[in-house]
Amino acid sequence: xxxxxxxxxxxxxxxxLISRDFAGLNDMQKKAALTTEGPLLLLAGAxxxxxxxxxxxxxxxxxYGRGSDCxxxxxxxxxxxxxxxxxxVERGARATEExxxxxxxxxxxxxxxxxxxFTNKAADELKSRLFSALGxxxxxIWAMTFHSACxxxxxxxxxxxxxxxxxxxxxxxxxxxxxxxxxxxMNVDEKMLPAKNVLGMIGRAKDALQSPEEYAEAAEKGxxxxxxxxxxxxxxxxxxxxxxxxxxxxxxxxxxxxxLTENKDVCEYYQNYFKYVLVDEYQDTSLLQYRLVSLxxxxxxxICVVGDDDQSIYRFRGxxxxxxxxxxxxxxxxxxxxxxxxxxxxxxxxxxANAVIKNNKGRKGKELxxxxxxxxxxxxYVADNEDEEAMYIAAKVLEGVxxxxxxxxxxxxxxxxxxxxxxxxAFKRQGIPYRVIGGVRFFDxxxxxxxxxxxxxVQNPADDLRLMRIINNPPRGIxxxxxxxxxxxxxxxxxxxxxVILDSAHIPxxxxxxxxxxxxxxxxxxxxxxxxxxxxxxxYDLMLDKTGYLAALGDGDENIARxxxxxELKSNIVSYMNGDEGPTLAGFLDEIALYTDLDSLExxxxxxxxxxxxxxxxxxFPWVFVAGMEDGIFPSIRSIGxxxxxxxxxxxxxxxxxxxxxxxxxxxxxxxxxxxxxxxxMVSRFVDEIPDEHIDKPEERRTRRSRYEDDDIFGEWQSRxxxxxxxxxxxxxxxxxxxxxxxxxxxxxxxAPRPAAPAGKxxxxxxxxxxxxxxxxxxxEVVKVVPMPGDALVTVNFEGTGEKRLMLKTAGAFITKE
DNA sequence: ATCATAACGCTTTTT
DNA sequence: GCGTTATGAT
Numbered sequence: 001x002x003x004x005x006x007x008x009x010x011x012x013x014x015x016x017l018i019s020r021d022f023a024g025l026n027d028m029q030k031k032a033a034l035t036t037e038g039p040l041l042l043l044a045g046a047x048x049x050x051x052x053x054x055x056x057x058x059x060x061x062x063x064y065g066r067g068s069d070c071x072x073x074x075x076x077x078x079x080x081x082x083x084x085x086x087x088x089v090e091r092g093a094r095a096t097e098e099x100x101x102x103x104x105x106x107x108x109x110x111x112x113x114x115x116x117x118f119t120n121k122a123a124d125e126l127k128s129r130l131f132s133a134l135g136x137x138x139x140x141i142w143a144m145t146f147h148s149a150c151x152x153x154x155x156x157x158x159x160x161x162x163x164x165x166x167x168x169x170x171x172x173x174x175x176x177x178x179x180x181x182x183x184x185x186m187n188v189d190e191k192m193l194p195a196k197n198v199l200g201m202i203g204r205a206k207d208a209l210q211s212p213e214e215y216a217e218a219a220e221k222g223x224x225x226x227x228x229x230x231x232x233x234x235x236x237x238x239x240x241x242x243x244x245x246x247x248x249x250x251x252x253x254x255x256x257x258x259x260l261t262e263n264k265d266v267c268e269y270y271q272n273y274f275k276y277v278l279v280d281e282y283q284d285t286s287l288l289q290y291r292l293v294s295l296x297x298x299x300x301x302x303i304c305v306v307g308d309d310d311q312s313i314y315r316f317r318g319x320x321x322x323x324x325x326x327x328x329x330x331x332x333x334x335x336x337x338x339x340x341x342x343x344x345x346x347x348x349x350x351x352x353a354n355a356v357i358k359n360n361k362g363r364k365g366k367e368l369x370x371x372x373x374x375x376x377x378x379x380x381y382v383a384d385n386e387d388e389e390a391m392y393i394a395a396k397v398l399e400g401v402x403x404x405x406x407x408x409x410x411x412x413x414x415x416x417x418x419x420x421x422x423x424x425x426a427f428k429r430q431g432i433p434y435r436v437i438g439g440v441r442f443f444d445x446x447x448x449x450x451x452x453x454x455x456x457x458v459q460n461p462a463d464d465l466r467l468m469r470i471i472n473n474p475p476r477g478i479x480x481x482x483x484x485x486x487x488x489x490x491x492x493x494x495x496x497x498x499x500v501i502l503d504s505a506h507i508p509x510x511x512x513x514x515x516x517x518x519x520x521x522x523x524x525x526x527x528x529x530x531x532x533x534x535x536x537x538x539x540y541d542l543m544l545d546k547t548g549y550l551a552a553l554g555d556g557d558e559n560i561a562r563x564x565x566x567x568e569l570k571s572n573i574v575s576y577m578n579g580d581e582g583p584t585l586a587g588f589l590d591e592i593a594l595y596t597d598l599d600s601l602e603x604x605x606x607x608x609x610x611x612x613x614x615x616x617x618x619x620x621f622p623w624v625f626v627a628g629m630e631d632g633i634f635p636s637i638r639s640i641g642x643x644x645x646x647x648x649x650x651x652x653x654x655x656x657x658x659x660x661x662x663x664x665x666x667x668x669x670x671x672x673x674x675x676x677x678x679x680x681x682m683v684s685r686f687v688d689e690i691p692d693e694h695i696d697k698p699e700e701r702r703t704r705r706s707r708y709e710d711d712d713i714f715g716e717w718q719s720r721x722x723x724x725x726x727x728x729x730x731x732x733x734x735x736x737x738x739x740x741x742x743x744x745x746x747x748x749x750x751x752a753p754r755p756a757a758p759a760g761k762x763x764x765x766x767x768x769x770x771x772x773x774x775x776x777x778x779x780x781e782v783v784k785v786v787p788m789p790g791d792a793l794v795t796v797n798f799e800g801t802g803e804k805r806l807m808l809k810t811a812g813a814f815i816t817k818e
Numbered sequence: 819a820t821c822a823t824a825a826c827g828c829t830t831t832t833t
Numbered sequence: 834g835c836g837t838t839a840t841g842a843t
Binding site: 648 | 819828830831832833
């Protein structure tokens with residue numbers, strides 16, 4: 001046998017045997033797991049099992065190295081060994097442990113693998129699944145978020161950039177506080193140039209890898225005076241952070257990229273260190289993150305990115321879809337694999353989602369399919385107003401629960417957080433347990449910021465921001481004038497505020513306050529000493545006590561909740577201590593700085609989940625409601641008329657629809673109160689993009705609004721009109737302005753005509769006390785009837801099963817009157 | 819220093 | 834409509 005024949009056969013047998021370890025995967029998934037070398041683009045549609053692929057690919061790399069993706073035989077291989085492998089192939093079973101030895105080609109040590117995600121949640125999931133696949137070994141894999149990976153690198157090497165290794169991380173509100181201060185001192189009117197905007201501009205500058213100087217240079221060329229102001233603010237802001245030994249979220253990535261570009265040896269170190277780099281959710285990476293990734297993977301070029309161009313919904317935060325669209329041009333010889341089989345949703349749901357996303361231009365082009373069957377059609381419900389919309393959703397949830405599903409199987413998604421209010425109200429009234437994700441975050445609460453500020457001030461003596469936050473909280477008789485002087489002296493001397501405090505006895509303007517300041521300084525110094533010598537949780541209690549913070553809270557209604565939160569933070573500390581070896585204050589602060597509420601989303605409690613569509617990405621639920629399917633809400637008013645924005649909204653719609661496994665219900669309200677004004681909206685254009693074969697729409701519409709007759713009862717419903725005029729209206733006003741300025745004219749006769757007979761088959765009429773028989777629940781008595789628009793919610797006490805709530809329209813078919 | 823009132827302004831926000 | 838923030842008065 002000549003050498004090339006030998007190599008070919010050896011490689012083929014090796015690949016076949018390796019692939020048998022991954023028998024649970026479909027062909028495309030397997031191909032992805034076995035392609036280990038060079039750049040790889042994995043286009044993974046929603047629900048296509050991409051995490052599974054990622055896990056298996058890592059397992060493969062650790063177990064076999066590049067064995068599955070290598071065309072040559074090892075030089076030591078003999079014909080006997082080839083024969084052994086081919087025999088194993090013939091045998092049809094998985095390789096034995098001895099045969100496996102022959103399959104490996106430079107297997108990678110776990111720590112040579114970097115798997116980057118965006119969220120802690122995704123990182124945790126990756127870690128725990130790697131752990132179940134690999135055991136202990138998984139600990140060493142760098143499976144973490146962009147930010148935590150960069151913090152880890154910076155903690156080692158940041159001194160090259162002039163910060164210290166114990167730098168502090170500033171979150172968004174810290175950054176805003178610093179910027180507000182900067183603008184104030186520059187005498188910039190916040191109304192003309194809000195701190196938020198400036199931070200946004202700085203963020204974009206950092207994304208383009210522009211230093212304050214480079215940004216200022218570019219600003220000089222333009223004519224916008226605000227950009228010039230922003231450039232000056234950038235310089236000052238960055239200087240302050242550096243003085244405080246602090247980095248903001250953007251800096252974490254920006255400084256890492258700077259570090260790697262400016263320090264060849266550090267860069268080479270990491271390029272050597274990591275053999276394989278994987279990036280999840282690649283469609284959401286920014287230019288800067290792309291740079292980071294290509295630097296880290298630059299040595300060997302083994303970079304695998306996983307993403308879905310159709311799920312890119314963070315353009316407004318600097319994500320650029322170009323990264324994924326142009327991957328194959330940027331990385332030469334890239335291979336690309338599409339995962340289009342969806343394991344999550346049934347056919348009609350995918351049909352609807354595919355139909356919507358098809359309207360976007362500039363896609364890689366993918367079409368999800370499933371073998372789970374057609375399933376139920378998505379359905380559109382149009383309510384009169386947001387209250388009725390909320391009631392409908394609540395009723396549907398009860399109906400689903402009566403049918404045997406759990407509350408946790410339901411999710412309600414909406415475009416903006418403000419929409420959650422009415423839904424919450426309806427859910428409360430119906431006694432439905434729910435959880436709202438997002439809104440005010442735990443670590444943004446004032447009391448949590450306060451106590452963490454104490455921890456930061458103890459940890460980092462230069463952290464003026466946190467120091468100033470707590471210096472007079474609880475009140476220590478240190479007034480605003482003293483604080484101003486402190487700030488001024490500190491900036492004059494270019495020293496931290498804390499060192500000015502220590503000198504205060506020698507500074508004339510501070511002499512009077514010196515005693516109080518020194519008391520405070522002694523407190524911090526004492527705490528600093530203690531923090532080094534005692535366990536973190538004990539130190540936390542000591543801090544709360546010595547600072548008098550807890551004692552000063554008192555026991556008002558609100559304060560009880562605050563104390564609860566402070567205790568909650570302690571349980572965070574304890575669980576951090578259990579998880580991390582060698583827990584330190586610095587480590588804990590890192591952890592909480594990079595932590596969000598979404599991470600705590602656990603399905604331990606059986607509640608309906610309510611959240612924005614953005615927050616829902618990556619999640620799945622048997623039942624999904626998408627509320628507020630109205631032009632002006634979704635797509636949002638700001639995106640109408642802007643092609644790019646509209647496409648992003650459409651992707652968001654695609655994300656929302658593909659969260660549903662079995663039941664998908666879209667709801668809209670004809671009228672909605674928003675920002676204190678009533679608006680009439682048309683049903684979202686996205687609904688129109690779904691062909692009738694994949695959606696059930698009401699054929700008729702009611703016009704008059706229902707009224708509540710008492711707390712629980714809707715008024716009788718009124719006459720119906722065909723929904724037909726909507727489409728013709730759209731043709732009459734093709735690029736109409738939003739319906740906010742020009743309410744949709746509706747044929748609303750007042751007083752409304754007598755109720756017309758509903759078109760469908762008449763509803764079974766039930767009243768309290770009726771005896772009924774249900775196909776699956778058996779005999780029962782009607783306890784309560786709540787008329788709903790076009791339907792009714794009936795509560796039945798079944799013999800045996802007890803009380804159940806049913807929607808008459810759906811349950812009617814299973815009910816007979818006795 | 820702390821509270822009260824007016825005034826604004828408002829998508830989404832993985833870290 | 835509501836929640837946050839700035840300002841002024843006690």
